[in-house]
Amino acid sequence: MPLLLAPGTTLVAATHNPGKAKELVALLDGRFTILSAGELNIPEPDETESTFVGNALLKARHAADLSGRIAIADDSGLSVTALDGAPGIFSARWAGPSKDFAEAMAKVEARLIESGSDDRSAWFTSALAVAWPDGPSVVVEGIVRGGLVFPGRGVHGFGYDPIFVPAGHDQTFGEMDPAAKDAISHRAMAFAKLKAALF
């Protein structure tokens, strides 16, 4: 039997970030009521897996089992070819405790210079997982490929957006109109796959 999510279902977003929970509601076209793990006092698990898919599944499973409700989780990040995929699942951690992405982007640039490679290709990944309490789970992955530029450009978006130029475009994600980014982003690709799988 296919796994289906009926509109109006209450989902737990496995995040303590209210912004992320809000973004999930928008990306799911407001079809569901979303409670965040933070609101339910469900602690965040340690992200102990080595892949985006593994960490998304781990977070969704944890929130579903502790809340008794269907849970959704994401894990995302930037991977750089010449750095063997780093920062990858450590993308948020490269910004340090103060979440300083200027520092994280400078670290990417310094590591690239150290590597001696001219290859500036990179990609963003978004893994999305939905887990049923005591039941199955579904995970999908969206990817957008592109290249890195230094110094970064643009004021939109977040994280590593100023240094990432998606393939086939001239502007960085930081320069693009947010709606234009949303149309081609790794997150949009992952949500399209999730919707195709579950709705």
Ligand code: IMP
């Ligand atoms: P997460 O919240 O653990 O999934 O961390 C994802 C991290 O990857 C974020 O803190 C950002 O640094 C980075 N990241 C993921 N998606 C994007 C994006 O669309 N633009 C810029 N940075 C991103």
